[in-house]
Amino acid sequence: MALRDIEDQLGNLADASPAHVRGLIRRGEITEQTGGMALGFMQGNLAILPADLALDFARYCQRNPKPCPLVGVTDTGDPMLPTLGRDIDIRSDISAYNVYRDGELSDTINDITDLWRDDLVAFVLGCSYSFEEALLAGGVPMRHLEEDYLVSMYISNIQTVPAGPFHGPTVVSMRPMPMEEAIRAVEITARFPMTHGKPVHLGDPAEIGIGPLDQPAWGDVPHIRPGEVPVFWACGVTPQAAVMAAKPPLCITHRPGSMLITDIPSSRAS
Amino acid sequence: MALRDIEDQLGNLADASPAHVRGLIRRGEITEQTGGMALGFMQGNLAILPADLALDFARYCQRNPKPCPLVGVTDTGDPMLPTLGRDIDIRSDISAYNVYRDGELSDTINDITDLWRDDLVAFVLGCSYSFEEALLAGGVPMRHLEEDYLVSMYISNIQTVPAGPFHGPTVVSMRPMPMEEAIRAVEITARFPMTHGKPVHLGDPAEIGIGPLDQPAWGDVPHIRPGEVPVFWACGVTPQAAVMAAKPPLCITHRPGSMLITDIPSSRAS
Numbered sequence: 001m002a003l004r005d006i007e008d009q010l011g012n013l014a015d016a017s018p019a020h021v022r023g024l025i026r027r028g029e030i031t032e033q034t035g036g037m038a039l040g041f042m043q044g045n046l047a048i049l050p051a052d053l054a055l056d057f058a059r060y061c062q063r064n065p066k067p068c069p070l071v072g073v074t075d076t077g078d079p080m081l082p083t084l085g086r087d088i089d090i091r092s093d094i095s096a097y098n099v100y101r102d103g104e105l106s107d108t109i110n111d112i113t114d115l116w117r118d119d120l121v122a123f124v125l126g127c128s129y130s131f132e133e134a135l136l137a138g139g140v141p142m143r144h145l146e147e148d149y150l151v152s153m154y155i156s157n158i159q160t161v162p163a164g165p166f167h168g169p170t171v172v173s174m175r176p177m178p179m180e181e182a183i184r185a186v187e188i189t190a191r192f193p194m195t196h197g198k199p200v201h202l203g204d205p206a207e208i209g210i211g212p213l214d215q216p217a218w219g220d221v222p223h224i225r226p227g228e229v230p231v232f233w234a235c236g237v238t239p240q241a242a243v244m245a246a247k248p249p250l251c252i253t254h255r256p257g258s259m260l261i262t263d264i265p266s267s268r269a270s
Numbered sequence: 271m272a273l274r275d276i277e278d279q280l281g282n283l284a285d286a287s288p289a290h291v292r293g294l295i296r297r298g299e300i301t302e303q304t305g306g307m308a309l310g311f312m313q314g315n316l317a318i319l320p321a322d323l324a325l326d327f328a329r330y331c332q333r334n335p336k337p338c339p340l341v342g343v344t345d346t347g348d349p350m351l352p353t354l355g356r357d358i359d360i361r362s363d364i365s366a367y368n369v370y371r372d373g374e375l376s377d378t379i380n381d382i383t384d385l386w387r388d389d390l391v392a393f394v395l396g397c398s399y400s401f402e403e404a405l406l407a408g409g410v411p412m413r414h415l416e417e418d419y420l421v422s423m424y425i426s427n428i429q430t431v432p433a434g435p436f437h438g439p440t441v442v443s444m445r446p447m448p449m450e451e452a453i454r455a456v457e458i459t460a461r462f463p464m465t466h467g468k469p470v471h472l473g474d475p476a477e478i479g480i481g482p483l484d485q486p487a488w489g490d491v492p493h494i495r496p497g498e499v500p501v502f503w504a505c506g507v508t509p510q511a512a513v514m515a516a517k518p519p520l521c522i523t524h525r526p527g528s529m530l531i532t533d534i535p536s537s538r539a540s
Contacts, residue, residue: 055321055391058328059343063353073329075433083333083431121325161353163345193463 013037018085018261025261026092031110033257034095035129042195042266043259044071044084044124045236046094047243048112048252051076054121056164060242061123063161067170067238069126069194071264077118085263090122096255103247112252120250126195127236127259128173130266131188138188140181143223151175152216153235157209158200160238165246172200172232174213176224182231189233195266201232208232283307288355288531295531296362301380303527304365305399312465312536313529314341314354314394315506316364317513318382318522321346324391326434330512331393333431337440337508339396339464341534347388355533360392366525373517382522390520396465397506397529398443400536401458408458410451413493420489421445423505427479428470430508435516441507442470444483446494452501459503465536471502478502 013021013030018038024030034043049057054076061070072084081088091113099107099115128151132142144151151173158170177185182202190198201208213230214221218237224230243251254260283291283300288308294300304313319327324346331340342354351358361383369377369385398421402412414421421443428440447455452472460468471478483500484491488507494500513521524530 051325055325055328055346058325058332059345062328062340062343070332073332075329076325 014039018263019087021261022085022088022093025095026089028110031095034259034261035257038261039133040266042071042262042264042268043127043129044262045127045240046090046097046122046124046252046254046260047239048090048120048122049243049248050250051119051121053164053246053248056166057123057243059163060160060166060239061125063163064170064238065193066197066200067160067234067236069196070123071126071194072124072262074122076121079116079122081122081124084124084260088260088262090260091116094254094258094260096258098253098255100244100248100251100253102249103244108255115252124260124262125236125239128196128233129259130195131192131233133266134188134192135185138184140177140185140188142175142177144175144220147223149223150219152213152220152222153218153237154205154210154213154232155217156200156232160242165248166239166242168238168242168245170200171217171235171237171241172208172210173219173235174216174222174230174232176222176228176230178227179229182229185231196234196236199231199233203229205230205232284309288533289357291531292355292358292363295365296359298380301365304529304531305527308531309403310536312341312532312534312538313397313399314532315397315510316360316367316392316394316522316524316530317509318360318390318392319513319518320520321389321391323434323516323518326436327393327513329433330430330436330509331395333433334440334508335463336467336470337430337504337506339466340393341396341464342394342532344392346391349386349392351392351394354394354530358530358532360530361386364524364528364530366528368523368525370514370518370521370523372519373514373521378525385522394530394532395506395509398466398503399529400465401462401503403536404458404462405455408454410447410455410458412445413447414445414490417493419493422483422486422490422492423488423507424475424480424483424502425487426470426502430512435518436509436512438508438512438515440470441487441505441511442478442480442502443489443505444486444492444500444502446492446498446500448497449499452499455501466504466506469501469503473499475500475502
């Protein structure tokens, strides 16, 4: 069922409460991406790992707060996330999960209740949706939203600080804009450390080890207009790539675009 | 040896580099409190715990960032802290340690090399020294510094979010000031989430469960002038009290006032 049909049936999900949208997801009535739903509330990326890797992953997040802003973590074996909202069950309240075994994608499913174990720990990391809302509210338009393409992502030469088996380069997302807007974007996103914070770089991509901008590692080729500068933010793909490279026996993430919708107002991501 | 004598011998430690002061501490030439040394660099509180409690303590810090701003954590069994500065050895680079066994103070010593074990994890938490520097620089004087008494601390009724065995009320420090300065203090400290951030309360102490201000739980009785309002910040005593209440078999902290001096500029605590 397309998102449009759901909207016709259920009213505009942009204005729905997080609890309402999570209820639809839990009952299997939404399996779509969550962008644009429950606007005004923080959405987060998911990584579920066995407990014996959890301390190292917590350290990895602490040491790399820009790409890995840790906003919530479950107790070991407990699927509930009371610090992020009422009655959030991480086994069912995300619309699509990727299951990785030994670092390889083994399955994409809509509920992980059958896979949950007493030794699992779920980590939720802030994502760029909140700062994009703030940028729009601050009068900074974003090309990939205006022209409906995927934000362009690149592998920089900025190495993350390793922790146990977790290591790797910082992956960055890039948004092109005139310098005047880039300066405003720095000011606005600096207030959102929980959703990647201020840019890691602005201007010449080569200074952070990035080649031609029309060859992104993930996402679409950007549409850059004359006189615009590329603005680079640390990206949530960074911890995902680090986890995949560590090849844990089991890791469960959200499917890209299908984030956890929390009860935390986006404005509180600061 | 009094701090004054050391200063006579070694020059003014306020202007010394963090590495220089840590070297003196490591060689046992400073066993004093570190306030006023290596000004401009972040100082941190210490908590060392066995690895089997470390994940829960990391969760406790993540869930309570205002009283427990985690700024650094070692690898399990590794006493070095490269993310906080060059050649920091947590076994020797703090001037005085409190050793707790089963929640009871058992010893105060100047070096813990003989106590270090392969299963220990050291956590460093931001402390209020950095935001006090920023307040002074922003033209907000503080009574306890002007009149040389210990900042007043109280037990609020704001409960922390528990994690495993760690739980308890938020302990707050209080600084009295005119409302005009209180407003500026909010603005300034809001920029320092790594050192407790903006106040948790301002005004009537009863609203956060605090009784007469002349009966602090720790520190000295405050000197409050007519027309001043009390301003309350989350305090690093919070995690210390939570750890003591959990009665871990072994816990090593800094002795109050003898903090770890990092290489991180205080201005970067934001």
